[in-house]
Every structure is written in C-alpha cells, then in structure tokens.
Amino acid sequence: MQERSGLISIAVPCFNEQKGIRHFVETLTPVLETLGHPYEILFVDDGSTDDTLAILTVLANADPRLKVIGLTRNFGKEAALTAALDFVSGDAVIPMDADLQDPVELVPCMVARWEAGAEIVLAHRQARPGDSAARRWAARRFYRIISRLSAIPIPADVGDFRLIDRKVVECVRQLPEKTRFMKGILAWPGFHSETLEFTRPPRQTGGSKWPLWKLFNFALDGIFSFSTAPLRVWTYLGVALSLFSLGYLLWVMGKTLLLGVDVPGYASTLSVILFFNGIILIGLGILGEYLGRVFVEVKGRPVYLVKSTVGFDTKT
Template sequence: MLLSIVTPFYNEEEAIDAFFSRLTGLLDRTLPAYDFEFVCVDDGSRDRTLEILKARAAADARVRVVELARNFGKEAALTAGLTVARGDAVIPIDADLQDPPEIIPEMVRLWADEGYDVVEARRADRSSDTWLKRFSAESFYKLNNAIAETPIPENTGDFRLMSRRVVDVINALPERQRFMKGIFAWVGFRRARVEFVREQRVAGSTKWNKWRLWNLALEGITSFSTWPLRVWTYVGAAIAGLAFLYGLILIVSTLIGGRSVPGYASLMSAILFMGGVQLIGIGILGEYLGRTYLETKQRPVFVIREIYGRGEGGQQEAAHGGAPGGAGQT
C-alpha cells in the first residue's frame, strides 16, 4: 500500500534537509511494509527551495516536486498536493516539523487496523507558541464553533491522515476559496484522534504574520457560517427598539416638562453611532458578496508549472495547469 506525505514549501531551504532526514529514517524504520511518496509543493519560493527539492527528486524516486506557477498561498498549495497525491492514505504535514512525524505510525495503525478514515493530530500542548498566538487560536475556535454549522476540532491543524476516499471527496469539491481546516471537518467520515506536544521550528521562520492569520480567520468564519449576515437583523431590531423607546421618553418628558432644547453632542453621537453600525453591516455584506464574485469566476485554485520526479513507468510527469480534481493536468 502507498502512503503519500504531502508538504507545502515556501522559502523553506533551511528546513528541507532536516525534514527529509527525520521522515525517511522514521518511516523506513517503523513502517517497512508500506511504500511512500513525498509530494512536495513549491508555492512560488524565492530562495533555493525549488532547486533543493528538485535535487532530492532526482536522487530519490519517492520524491515528487510540484512547482506552482506563482505563490498561491498555503491553502491552494495543500489543495495541489492532495490533487497530485496517489496514495491509499494521504498525510499532510508542514516542513517546519512543529508537528512531530513520530506519531505517523500510530495514525497509520488506526487507519489500517481499526478502519478509521480520518486520524486527526491534536495539539495537547502549545507552550512552544507565543501567548498571543495561543489566545487568538483559542478565541477563533470558540467563536467559529459557536456560529458554524460544522465545528472544527480545537487545536487541530492540517496534520492528519486521510484515506483515499476522503481525499477523493475533498478533491471533488468545486469551491475555489478554500479553508482547508473547515473542509476537513465538513466531509465527515469515521474519525480518531492522536495527541501530541507541539515543538519548536527546526529551522527558518514562520511565514504567517498577524495580518495573514486575521484574514485566514475571516476566511474560515465566512466559509462555513452565514451568522455574520444574520446577526444584523437582530442588531437592527435592537436599535429600532431602543429608538422607539427613546422617542416615547421624549414625548412623555415634553408633555410633562415642556419642550427641551435638543443637544448637539447627543445628536452627533447618535448619527456617528448609526453611521458606524451601517458601515460595519455593509462591510460584512461586501465580504460575502466578494466571495460570491470570486467563486463565479471559476478560476482554478492553483496553476502547476511543472512536476518533477518519476511517475509510473519511470517517466517524468509534467503539468501546466491545475484545479480541484486535477483539471488541466497532462
């Protein structure tokens, strides 16, 4: 049986040697009955990442390198890797090795021996992350799971094992704006969980700044919930109720105490408050409208420039375009 290890790479030249050294030694030692392929997706790296990966593919027939035409982002790179992977089970894992590959044998056992289609890796300890990152991640999971129809398991990333039929379902989904953690949860299937302690990066630095993490959180919330749209009905009803109550108070006070001179400060506060509320509502509508606009274009999630490595029959494979389900590949 074939296991596919799928890894997106973006400016990870310092981590490549440690990544392959740790994984190949571990997998050859602990899972000798399985064949492996390493699907390495270069997401438009600007350093020597692609060059080093191509050298790996030339030296090891198990390594296949997918070169994207530009930087499409991690979600698109992961989608490309799942599309190209041929394994009976597929294991996405990051190149920084913060998710320890030592739990892969247990994941494979739960899949092969106990019949689970998905084996999630849950971070039992995130002390290696900063306080701000831990707090923001916890807040996102709580908010998302409170409003989304399909909750995302807390402290689970992309690192997991998925059976072939799960991967086929994910590849068949037509949506272009992809939040992979939500998609992994949405497809369902029988699931197990393995816990681990998150480690420090083996080399290099993270490519996720606060702004990108914020945009990813917005992507997740708007991809799997319409609650941000629905809530403005209740906000409007509440403000209308307060306005009606305030109008009654003004009428009663005028009948009892006579006419009062309206205050400039209170008037401006009301105008600015209502203007801000309306702009927030319009912004949320724009977020959903923008997502609809991007989906209607039907552009592929990624474009593959080339695939390096030996495919079936020992021939080098190549691809010049890509979309969910492998459209555009040759």
C-alpha cells in the same frame, strides 16, 4: 481489524524552506521505512523565492519516492495543500509542514489507527510552547468563535496535520470553492475520526510565515466560508435597535407632552449619529466580505497553476 497495505502519501506544502528541507527528508524517511507500507512524499513548492525548488528537484531525481510540483507563483498554503491533494496517489494521505513542528513520530501511530479502521486521524495540539502568548491566545479565541458560528464541527487546535483516507480525499477534491479554508474543508465530509494528542515542538529552522495580521485575515476566511451567522447577527441587531428606537421615540413624545420641549443637545445628537453610522459601516463591511467571496467564486479562476513537476510518469 481491517487489513490494508496501500500507499501512504505525505503531502508537504513548501515556501522558502531551503534551510530545513533536506533535514526534513532525512528525519521523515527512516520513520516511513518502518511502516510496512509503500510510500511517497509529495512536495508542492508554492512559488519559493529561494532555492527550495532546486533542492527538491535534486532530491526527487535521486529518490523515486519523492515527487515535486512547482507552482507558477505564491498562491498561499491553502492552495498548495489543495494541489497536493489533487496529485497524491496514496490510499492514506498525511499533510505535514516542512519545519518539523508536525512530529514525524506520530506518523506510525496515525497509520496504525487507519489500519484499525479510522478514516480520519486528527493530531490535536495539547500545547504550543514554541508560539508566543499572543499567538496562543488568538488561536484559542478563533477556535472558540468558529466552533460556535460554524454549521459543521471544526476541531479545535487541530491543524492540517492529520491522516485522511482516500475516500475523504476524493470528497474534498469535489469541493470547488476558490477561497480555501482547509481546516473547514477537511472537516466538512465527516467520516469516522479519531484523535491523537501531542505537544507541538519548536520550529527547527526559519520563522513563522504567518504574522498576526495574516492570521486574522485567515480567521475571517474561516468564519465567512463556513458560517452565515455574521449576516444573521445584523438581522437581530437591526430588530433590537429598531425596538430600542421605537421605545426611545415613545419616551421622548411622552416627555414632550408632559414637560414641554427641551432644547436638544448638540453633543448627544452627534454621538447618536456617529454611533449608528459606525453600525451601518460595519454591516456594510460584513456584506462586502460575503460579496467579495461571491465575486471570486463567479470568476472561476483556478486555485493554483502548475509550472513544473518532477517524479511523475508521463500520464500524470
């Protein structure tokens, strides 16, 4: 067994969490006290429009183990988590949500696995009773699709809640892409991983900040960021349609030579034109998705901007 006594960092992206942030700290802190490790809790306020940042500032000023980063605006959870990984100091890092849907009781189990040699400890959601049936169905479909399309294995039903060793954090910090799909980015380095099973509890406060349309766009980011399969599909589809068109052309020529010329039907011609125009537009849309991501990367803008920090020394 590998003995470790390093710092444990909890990374918490926050957006409009004023109702539950104190309860989160009060629930998490006693669990961290039992670990036998020094710890820090790093909050990243992602441009909250309520009093989340003010409350976090008060909490951090009262407890030196709490640190706060305030972003200049809402950059999105993926950017906030990126900022957290850039600023944490721990030998092991555990990203968590502030709504307590990531059970704090799993943290000691994760640390125990890490002490035993695991470099990544995944928290696999066996059930999600707090989510709607539509959301659960969409999640299953997404993980099934991306597991088939992605060039790297992305664990199904595993969110950002996991333990990652410092060496994994350093690898992730080297990845420069601006469109951040953190589930894929955290899986990309590899390393030895183990899995813990849990049932995700209902949200303690507030509601989901991820409506279905936003989840759909997030799923597209994941697919287009970690797979070129959509582009390859259109190559295969183009070849298949070309062969079909050639066969149909030969059939029409043979029918015309043998049976004479029929008066072409307006409805069938229009249907064929509309069908192939739809295919072309879908293909252009997929090309546009990839081109848009190239455009974002080429501009080279930062993933996030920091407005304020609390609890860091002057060197940070």
